[in-house]
Amino acid sequence: xxxxxxxxxxxxxxxxxxxxxxxxxxxxxxxxxxxxxxxxxxxxxxxxxxxxxxxxxxxxxxxxxxxxxxxxxxxxxxxxxxx
Numbered sequence: 001x002x003x004x005x006x007x008x009x010x011x012x013x014x015x016x017x018x019x020x021x022x023x024x025x026x027x028x029x030x031x032x033x034x035x036x037x038x039x040x041x042x043x044x045x046x047x048x049x050x051x052x053x054x055x056x057x058x059x060x061x062x063x064x065x066x067x068x069x070x071x072x073x074x075x076x077x078x079x080x081x082x083x
Contacts, residue, residue, distance in 0.1 A: 015080045019053050022046075053077070 004011045004018075026046055030039040060078045 016053075016056065016077045017080060019049050022049055 023046055026039065026042050029035070056078055057076065060076055
């Protein structure tokens with residue numbers, strides 16, 4: 001999920017909040033409308049986004065382990081904008 005899209009296309013900046021925001025938006029539409037058909041039409045994307053987020057979390061866990069970070073930080077999403 002790109003963080004933003006305009007007339008030029010999607011923003012190339014790494015920004016990880018948009019994945020969760022997409023899932024939240026889909027859930028909110030369903031909560032307000034109860035439209036199960038609409039939810040089903042977006043479910044494949046929700047699963048894909050969820051899998052991608054989990055892969056990022058697992059990569060961050062490996063990095064945290066390499067750096068000797070506390071286990072409390074394992075599985076966190078990586079930084080959105082790396083410097």
